[in-house]
Amino acid sequence: MFIFNNRILSVDMGSHSYKLIEAKLKPELRIMHYGAYPKEQLLEEVPTNRELKRLGFHTRDAVLSYHHSSFMVREMHFPVEDDALVHLSIQDKIQQYETDFKEELDYDYTIRLQEGESEIYHATTVAVSKSINRNYIDQAIGFGLKPLFVDVQINAIQRVIKKAWNFDYLLVDIGYENISVGIGCTEYVPMLKVIPIGYKSLQEDSCQIEEILIQIQSACRQLMQYRRNKSIKNIFKRGILYGGGAYIPEIKNCLKEKIPLEWCDLQALHQFLPLIPDDLDLNIYGNCLGSLLLDEKRQQGGMSI
């Protein structure tokens, strides 16, 4: 039972490998054990819960995160009139997406009043394909885990970056099968764009690198333009590159050359995270670590960290 358990396992269910970090949460976050394992190693072992124990992971309470091209992050605005109307409007919007995409969605959202604006509600909604979401959750249950939370990776990475910097930035996560481009800011993620190509395709055919680079540049420019149109305040100057593909020099060089931002990767954050072991690669484990930094408000979702 989680009330008596101070440990939690964060699982980043990547398409290439699963990254796991087991940590104690009190009195302060302490990483106990971590590792990245090829997906097949965990999926093929029967029973997997024993395999996790063998690998040194003892707790069953887990925070899951994964990334998929069906992820949608949308920002909506509603006048402050009737709270119930806001919830109904969001549900209507989701139903409309389900009709448009012909797919059932699992979703969650947050509603807040922006500073200085007392008349407009800002709702951030995250939705994902229901079948995909449940497939990941059932897989975790199959490992013998008790999922307590399914985190959104772009939110998770934002929690890590927030430990170091308090300004807005462009995020580029080069994953194995997907590349995510998002706008990170101090409070929320207003926009996320997923490109369904990852560094896997680079390994398969080097000729595609140009195409990938064009798509990344395009996504970055779109989001930057979106942000400029929304507000002239807080125009970001920094770009953060992470994920397994952050070490591919072509991508790094291309971004530095084509997108006029100060680029760095997540390893630069180590100096701000004294409790995190130096050998933990933040580019690889960033999402996983971010899920351990969920604030105490998680209790409302059934957790008591």
Place this chain on the structure above:
Amino acid sequence: MTEINLLPSEYRKKPLTLRNILLILFVILLAGLIMKYACIEPLHKEQDGKQQLGALRQETLELPELEELCIQQKDLFEELNQRFLAFQALEENTPLYWQGILSTIMESLPEGSVLTQFTCDNSILLISGTCPNDKISAAYLRKLTESGHFPEARMEKIVYQQNDEVTYTIRCSLEKGMEGKY
């Protein structure tokens, strides 16, 4: 800002309701009772039984002492019995005892019969006499037998004289422990 959680509600942990709490308490209580009556009490009984068995074994080990005591008591009993027999023998030689014997011999003597000899040791009486016929001597023998003083009385010798007169000798054995009657 509350965090976004994509874990569907059907996968989330159910909050602990009063019903669940009561159910858990009931299960704990039940488990406690089962533990008490199925495990703890039988264990106590087993321990008590072992203690009793140990005590009995200890007593068994102390048995030679009891045996010694028993032999001592047996010896004492034997000694007391010997003393009692000595007292009894002493009492058999009292005048009161012999007065009873003599009274029986005389009172049983039929009319017409005369005693001629009387011999006695500690166990046998020999009574000799004469009488007009053998019927009278037989009647005397019967009376002596029926008196109850002699465990055995029999005609030792009978001699027929002229005109039916007989000379007889009756042998009576003396009974031990007759002292209570006198």
